[in-house]
Amino acid sequence: MSENEVKRLADLRLRVEERIKELEEELELMREVERLIDDALRRGSFAKASQVAPGEEVPRAEEEEAGAVRALRRTRDGVLLASARIGREALIVEVNPELNLRSSIPPFKSYFINRVLSEMKAKDEEEGRRPLTYEIEESSDGRLSRIVIRNPGDEDRINELLNILTWTLSKMLEKVERPGAGAGPSSDQ
Numbered sequence: 001m002s003e004n005e006v007k008r009l010a011d012l013r014l015r016v017e018e019r020i021k022e023l024e025e026e027l028e029l030m031r032e033v034e035r036l037i038d039d040a041l042r043r044g045s046f047a048k049a050s051q052v053a054p055g056e057e058v059p060r061a062e063e064e065e066a067g068a069v070r071a072l073r074r075t076r077d078g079v080l081l082a083s084a085r086i087g088r089e090a091l092i093v094e095v096n097p098e099l100n101l102r103s104s105i106p107p108f109k110s111y112f113i114n115r116v117l118s119e120m121k122a123k124d125e126e127e128g129r130r131p132l133t134y135e136i137e138e139s140s141d142g143r144l145s146r147i148v149i150r151n152p153g154d155e156d157r158i159n160e161l162l163n164i165l166t167w168t169l170s171k172m173l174e175k176v177e178r179p180g181a182g183a184g185p186s187s188d189q
Helices: 004-041 108-126 155-177
Strands: 068-073 080-086 090-095 133-138 144-150
Touching: 004 080, 068 108, 068 144, 068 155, 080 133, 080 155, 108 133
Parallel strands: none
Antiparallel strands: 068 080, 080 090, 090 144, 133 144
């Protein structure tokens, strides 16, 4: 085989491996979507026809519940970092509670909040658009549980936000996994 053929085969193999990984990620995402749908169905309250007055509409799920769901995974090993629900008005990210991530772990505040979100909000205001707003929710024991980003923008910006957040959560998890790292107060505040 010539050197060109070897390079071509190596490139082809790399592409096949990447495609397999993409399909595995898509399958896992579909399983996550299925679980979320099952949870929503279990939580949802169904009104019997006899309980609804004529002309009255049956209550619907929150608008934020609608939309695409995307699993955010650490690239190197596929660990589920969070699940993101992408709606028209909001991006809702549910952080994996098993990871024990706290907002005090760098680079969450110093980078994601103070640089990324703050700069996007300022840019929106500068351009006269409805500015991005956000809420960070923590569980009673201080773990990061939910990030709600309202007015996230167009699809490109949503993808940018999700990519940056995936990187941020990955870096935070690395700090938690290292002995003695990320457990106490940090200078990230």
